[in-house]
């Protein structure tokens with residue numbers, strides 16, 4: 001967290017300073033009040049005591065403490081929220097750098113857990129550990145000096161008690177609660193991931209009557225979470241107990257040392273009362289520290305999970321000196337080979353392909369023969385194990401990924417509909433598109449008639465993952481988005497899946513017109529009407545073979 005803490009150092013230091021001032025005002029208030037009341041009582045008989053200055057000081061310190069506490073809370077929480085926002089932005093950026101294949105390695109919901117729960121757990125560190133520990137040490141040292149000036153052994157006693165209570169006890173507590181904290185964080189993340197999966201697969205859980213089993217598994221997950229949290233809370237309570245014990249012993253020590261000094265007339269009775277009450281106020285700072293130390297194990301586990309994500313190197317990086325891609329050009333693959341990690345056989349082996357600019361190519365083949373894999377390689381979602389892909393003569397692995405993705409767009413079987421409206425989903429393809437252009441794309445994707453029937457038209461809410469649309473409508477929405485993208489190469493993977501036969505045929509018949517001079521590589525199982533594409537290739541045995549159109 002150090003780089004983020006350094007970046008927000010001004011507001012964090014301000015929060016720390018305000019916390020020190022607040023505790024100092026509290027200690028001052030109780031010390032002065034204790035001294036004042038005792039001195040006034042002792043002077044009562046003599047009737048010669050200045051009441052005005054000390055009572056003004058007490059009121060001043062009381063008001064200052066309230067104002068400082070407010071300012072400290074506002075600054076401290078503001079700084080922490082900024083810190084959390086910085087971390088979330090960085091983690092989101094780290095997720096975005098990863099390739100789809102790398103992201104597929106994370107359990108559904110786990111990334112959300114890292115972005116939300118893990119980062120939340122880290123906010124413990126500043127407010128509940130760093131601030132109270134530093135405040136306790138700074139003010140403990142200052143108070144020991146003040147007390148030491150009146151009564152030297154009391155100074156040493158307070159210093160020793162603060163060191164033990166602010167450093168040694170929290171350290172031991174953090175160690176004792178570390179394992180339970182880690183388990184608590186893992187259990188919380190598992191429970192989140194479980195909810196995510198259950199919502200995603202709800203229809204299937206219902207269809208297979210698996211809801212009671214899911215319920216039971218979720219019950220186990222949250223019971224294990226409660227158990228680990230109990231252990232963390234128990235460690236925190238033990239820490240508080242030890243802290244109270246140290247505080248009590250220190251207080252008894254101060255009373256005993258003060259009594260000796262009072263009897264031998266080395267210490268004024270009022271000062272003695274002031275020192276005792278001030279010490280009580282000083283110990284207040286340790287309360288949050290014990291709670292924070294108990295949660296350090298959780299924070300450490302959360303930190304490790306976030307760090308692992310931030311440090312995961314992206315599978316695909318731009319080379320240092322990227323080569324510019326021409327605006328248009330032929331797409332070529334030579335000797336292409338690809339095997340999924342751990343697979344016994346390669347999906348593609350020695351595949352050659354040449355698609356001229358503006359050419360429409362259809363790729364057919366049995367399910368599982370590698371059509372989607374080929375399109376993913378052309379889009380550089382993975383790099384081939386063998387061979388080279390070029391666009392306009394430039395190897396795509398030497399080009400900037402952003403430039404390649406500006407040239408090529410992929411409509412895959414897994415293209416998502418995002419939470420939002422028809423319009424917001426379409427604007428992803430072309431953020432500057434006006435309504436006329438959006439309707440034109442909907443027409444080409446054969447979705448315009450349906451959208452016209454909707455009361456709110458383009459501004460109709462499509463729900464999470466397009467749940468308010470049928471599968472076919474969702475695919476057509478993704479297709480319209482691809483049509484809107486300024487890319488000159490369309491890689492279409494089963495674009496008509498979920499459409500009825502007449503609509504499929506109409507889509508293919510319109511494809512040439514919709515593509516309007518773009519290069520199209522279309523993978524499909526559907527029957528292609530005559531003239532829909534310029535050439536049809538069959539993918540078989542990892543290679544492409546000519547097929548009759």
Ligand SMILES: Nc1ncnc2c1ncn2[C@@H]1O[C@H](COP(=O)(O)OP(=O)(O)OP(=O)(O)O)[C@@H](O)[C@H]1O
Pocket residue numbers: 340341343347365366367368369370371372373374
């Ligand atoms: N992420 C993956 N990890 C491991 N193997 C994979 C992965 N994706 C696909 N495969 C395997 O690679 C092979 C080719 O899959 P691919 O999806 O490219 O075929 P396809 O021709 O598009 O199939 P379909 O027509 O059914 O969509 C299949 O045997 C599949 O099991």
